[in-house]
Amino acid sequence: MSTLSITKPIAEIAQRGRIRPETVLELRRKMYSDGHIGPAEADQLFYLDTSCGEVCPEWNALFVEALTDFLVHQVAPRGYVSVANANWLIQKVDLDGRVETNTEMELLLNVVETAKMIPPVLSEYVIHQVGRAVVENDGPTRNGKVLQPGTIGAGEVEVLRRTLYAAGGAGHTAVTREEAEMLFDINDATKHAENDPAWSDLFVKAIANFLMAAHGYSIPSRQDALRREKWVEDAESDFGGMTGQLVGGAFSSRLVGGLRGVWADLTSDPTEEAYGHRHRAHEALISVNEHITEEEAKWLSERIARDGELDENETALLLFIQSESPEIHPVLKPLMDMVA
Secondary structure (H helix, E strand, O other): OOOOOOOHHHHHHHHHOEEOHHHHHHHHHHHOOOOOOOHHHHHHHHHHHHHOOEEOHHHHHHHHHHHHHHHHHOOOOOOEOOHHHHHHHHHHHOOOOOOOOHHHHHHHHHHHHHOOEOOHHHHHHHHHHHHHHHHHOOOHHHOOOOOOOOOOOHHHHHHHHHHHOOOOOOOOOOOOHHHHHHHHHHHHHHOOOOOOOHHHHHHHHHHHHHHHEOOOOOOOOHHHHHHHHHHHHHHHHOHHHHHHHHHHHHOOHHHHHOOHHHHHHHOOOOOHHHHHHHHHHHHHOOOEOOOOOHHHHHHHHHHHHOOOOOOHHHHHHHHHHHHHOOOOOHHHHHHHHHHO
């Protein structure tokens, strides 16, 4: 990535410490004069955002739009965020170890949701920031509200939901082990709090997604992504073809009625129209398996036992697994006996 290069007009705006609508209009004209946002403009956008204490809504919109264009749409292969670009973005928003503003958080979420694929480090960073906001009662997910430390509110649940279930996600629609670990950490930190009711539902479905979905799709190299992009487009346009054969042949009727309910929830939110096709294409590349392996059973048992307490959300998770998995691994039997 580029080094910071500040022009005189940018320095003058930063010195004033405020950005007004007419300033945003002029910035938009200059930055998009050649049809794209380059590394220098990306640096300048972050410089202004951290330098100006008074900004208008138009600035927030330009900040998110332009940087999303830079990170997602203007580097080949289009739509794929590289590890280098993800690390650059994290470095820019994490100057003091945290996401400071709602605009920065919205940028992170917009990149995650807009990209066809992102490296896991980006989604994991967002989830980690939510955990910090919950434990420390501070951070951009609070939206100015005064909440008790150790409580997860509607804002935090929404950020987690958007991150976990975005089209890019962590490179596939299945929740990763690292994401599942952080969700358990958040749950442990908030188990005695009056959390938003949506947290329990999200926790159970996300952990079940990790445990009960075989992770058969890894992040491709940039070269592989360029070659595969045409295939993905074909799969999206012909969902009744090869994809339909996968659904009809490999998925049991019990899966369609059981675990498929979890998959359906992932694409039933209001943003499904924007990326539902990509969800279905990615889903076709994942082999779904209701059986929990010994390694997964040991992980779950250790995670639940870590703080020596079985809480309501963990109980709900075990009951869900008990009802959806065709057989319970012996490692989980002591826990299942506790909720029987």
